[in-house]
Amino acid sequence: MKYETQAVYVISVAAELAGMHPQTLRIYERRGLVQPARTAGGKQRRYSNADIAQLLRIAELTELGMNLEGIRQVMALEIQVAQLKQAIAQLQNQLERAQSNPQTKYGLVPVKQTTMFFGRTPSILDEER
Numbered sequence: 001m002k003y004e005t006q007a008v009y010v011i012s013v014a015a016e017l018a019g020m021h022p023q024t025l026r027i028y029e030r031r032g033l034v035q036p037a038r039t040a041g042g043k044q045r046r047y048s049n050a051d052i053a054q055l056l057r058i059a060e061l062t063e064l065g066m067n068l069e070g071i072r073q074v075m076a077l078e079i080q081v082a083q084l085k086q087a088i089a090q091l092q093n094q095l096e097r098a099q100s101n102p103q104t105k106y107g108l109v110p111v112k113q114t115t116m117f118f119g120r121t122p123s124i125l126d127e128e129r
Contacts, residue, residue: 009046034047061075
């Protein structure tokens, strides 16, 4: 995972790997489609493998005829979907752990048992009604 996000490529190498012109990468950065890391002085951009994958995804969407604002929205939704999938997986794991733990198994209690108090059945459960 760290290998994917480690910023190592200068803009010319990143552009070549993505099959784009370096100016295109600058435009995408200005539009907020990609955020490369910066060197300590803040002068040079450094791209990671994740950034390259993102640039390739932008190229795919561009070939489909999407404009940059549409691409930005699609990518934001893709991030949201990934986060929701992760949350669902966590909830499923919690549910499986809860179901496998005998102390947390809850069964349904019949209505007549839950409403019986002080030896009387409430009038709403009278079978004569």
